[in-house]
Amino acid sequence: MSEYFFARECVNSPIYCFPDEYIDSVPLTSFTYPKAPVPLIVEFLPQDDYDIPDILEMPNFSIKKNEFSKLNLNNIFGINWVDIKLHDKGEHDFLMLQVVNEIKLIDRSESKIKRYRKDSSGDEMISGILNLILDEKLIQTIPVDRRQIVIDPGWLKCVFFHKSLVERIKNSKLVGVEFIPADGYSDFR
Numbered sequence: 001m002s003e004y005f006f007a008r009e010c011v012n013s014p015i016y017c018f019p020d021e022y023i024d025s026v027p028l029t030s031f032t033y034p035k036a037p038v039p040l041i042v043e044f045l046p047q048d049d050y051d052i053p054d055i056l057e058m059p060n061f062s063i064k065k066n067e068f069s070k071l072n073l074n075n076i077f078g079i080n081w082v083d084i085k086l087h088d089k090g091e092h093d094f095l096m097l098q099v100v101n102e103i104k105l106i107d108r109s110e111s112k113i114k115r116y117r118k119d120s121s122g123d124e125m126i127s128g129i130l131n132l133i134l135d136e137k138l139i140q141t142i143p144v145d146r147r148q149i150v151i152d153p154g155w156l157k158c159v160f161f162h163k164s165l166v167e168r169i170k171n172s173k174l175v176g177v178e179f180i181p182a183d184g185y186s187d188f189r
Helices: 065-071 136-140 163-171
Strands: 004-009 015-017 038-044 062-064 079-087 091-099 112-118 124-131 149-152 155-162 177-181
Touching (some): 155 163
Parallel strands (some): 038 079
Antiparallel strands (some): 004 155, 004 177, 149 155
């Protein structure tokens, strides 16, 4: 069984975005501390009717504030939660995830990748993953409490969630996302 999972939207819902003046207020990979909840608005409506989910996957992973406290996700290493005000069918309070905990979880030699680039400063860029393989040797050297929610610095497309958190979220029966195993992931399936 995979130790890491990605969140994927699994309900019919709009595409949400930040108004232009807030576009940089909640980046995924650095912490911000807005003085007030950051507005999130509808960019595109789905064709069918929909309900507001408990969890949003885009633009960044977000959980309804009244459900968040039940999950005990406050004190996880390397993350921050920002207050968001979703304006859709009324106003809804959410907390949006920011992650600075970077670990090279992707095994660069064993994964099948279409494009890999490393520049002169050592920054990497991975894209076109055909078959993602995790670097289990590296993972086992890091205490679990230091790798519960992680991003890989070469591939900022997805946030890696440890199975213990995934089980906690699944057991809460919140609606909006499903979790797919990171091991064997492909951008093309």
